[in-house]
Amino acid sequence: xxxxxxxxxxxxxxxxxxxxxxxxxxxxxxxxISPQAPTHVLIVPRKHIDSLDKxxxxxxxxxxxxxxxxxxIARDKGFAEDGYRVVxxxxxxxxxxxxHLHVHLLGGRPFVFPPG
Amino acid sequence: xxxxxxxxxxxxxxxxxxxxxxxxxxxxxxxxISPQAPTHVLIVPRKHIDSLDKxxxxxxxxxxxxxxxxxxIARDKGFAEDGYRVVxxxxxxxxxxxxHLHVHLLGGRPFVFPPG
Numbered sequence: 443x444x445x446x447x448x449x450x451x452x453x454x455x456x457x458x459x460x461x462x463x464x465x466x467x468x469x470x471x472x473x474x475i476s477p478q479a480p481t482h483v484l485i486v487p488r489k490h491i492d493s494l495d496k497x498x499x500x501x502x503x504x505x506x507x508x509x510x511x512x513x514x515i516a517r518d519k520g521f522a523e524d525g526y527r528v529v530x531x532x533x534x535x536x537x538x539x540x541x542h543l544h545v546h547l548l549g550g551r552p553f554v555f556p557p558g
Numbered sequence: 559x560x561x562x563x564x565x566x567x568x569x570x571x572x573x574x575x576x577x578x579x580x581x582x583x584x585x586x587x588x589x590x591i592s593p594q595a596p597t598h599v600l601i602v603p604r605k606h607i608d609s610l611d612k613x614x615x616x617x618x619x620x621x622x623x624x625x626x627x628x629x630x631i632a633r634d635k636g637f638a639e640d641g642y643r644v645v646x647x648x649x650x651x652x653x654x655x656x657x658h659l660h661v662h663l664l665g666g667r668p669f670v671f672p673p674g
Contacts, residue, residue, distance in 0.1 A: 478672035494629045495638045502622030509621045509646070513610050516648070522611050525649030529673045530625070532632070533641030537671050546673070555653050556594035557645045557662070558669040 450486050450542035464518070468504055469511045471547075480550025481519050481526075485511050491543040494532045512547040521549040529557065566602050566658035580634075584620055585627045587663075596666025597635050597642075601627050607659040610648045628663040637665040645673065 452458040454470045461473035463483050474482040485508050491497050497505060509528065516522040526549035531538040537558065568574045570586045577589035579599050590598040601624050607613050613621060625644065632638040642665035647654040653674065 494625060494644065495632065497626060497629060499626065502626055503619045504622065505625045506618030506621030506623075509610060509625070510613060510615065510618055513613060513648070516611065521651070523649060525647070525651030525654065527652045527674060528610065528646040528648070530644040531641070531669070531671075532629075532644070533639060535637070535641030535665065535668045536643045537669050538641065548673070549651065552651045553647070553653050553674040555647075555674055557664070557674040558643060558671055 448490060448542050449540050450484075450544065451490055454486065454488055464511060464515050466507075466511070468507050471511060471515060474546070479548040479553075481521065481548065483512075483515055483547045485515070485545040485547060486542055492541045493538060493543055494530050497543065508543075508545045512545055515547055516549055519549060525549070525552075527553045527557065564606060564658050565656050566600075566660065567606055570602065570604055580627055580631050582623075582627070584623050587627060587631060590662070595664040595669075597637065597664065599628075599631055599663045601631070601661040601663060602658060608657045609654060609659055610646050613659065624659075624661045628661055631663055632665055635665060641665070641668075643669045643673065 453460045464471040471483050471485040512528050516526045529546040569576045580587040587599050587601040628644050632642045645662040
């Protein structure tokens with residue numbers, strides 16, 4: 443289910459250009475337009491889900507595939523062994539700005555704690 | 559598969575005390591001993607997996623259940639609507655310090671970007 447005015451649904455559909463990094467039957471990944479690290483990729487489900495808070499029990503495998511895609515991209519980019527951070531922001535306090543669930547993969551530099 | 563010297567395996571087994579927040583057949587969640595937010599919970603799989611980089615395709619659903627557990631805990635704690643951040647650190651650059659895959663759930667305050 444895509445929503446007509448969802449930015450990420452339009453990116454997945456190719457209606458808005460993106461720097462594609464990875465795709466499979468369930469997931470699409472592209473470079474963040476405002477990168478916070480040498481590599482900063484967003485991994486999104488093709489299925490529109492507003493946020494992690496709106497994910498249902500039936501979405502478990504899909505959520506896991508997003509995480510595994512992040513790990514695979516990190517290996518492809520060559521920084522898996524050095525390390526990386528995966529982040530999901532939910533609603534206002536989390537800093538979510540696009541309401542299509544997305545996983546941030548950040549790599550290529552050390553990350554400090556707390557994570558924001 | 560637990561490993562004898564894994565801190566989180568010992569916590570799951572009850573050999574080391576923890577502030578339990580949630581548990582189900584696949585996941586165990588407890589308060590971080592060095593909280594970085596009013597709520598800072600670690601959600602871990604009962605199955606020992608060193609890191610996200612070591613997760614296999616067959617772990618997809620389990621990974622998703624960890625994420626869904628984070629969302630459920632956020633609702634239980636009452637900050638889901640305000641928002642929260644979920645973080646997985648992998649290897650050195652990511653800031654991973656315990657090599658049993660864990661999901662950080664942080665809530666109760668706003669989180670800035672970049673996430674560390």
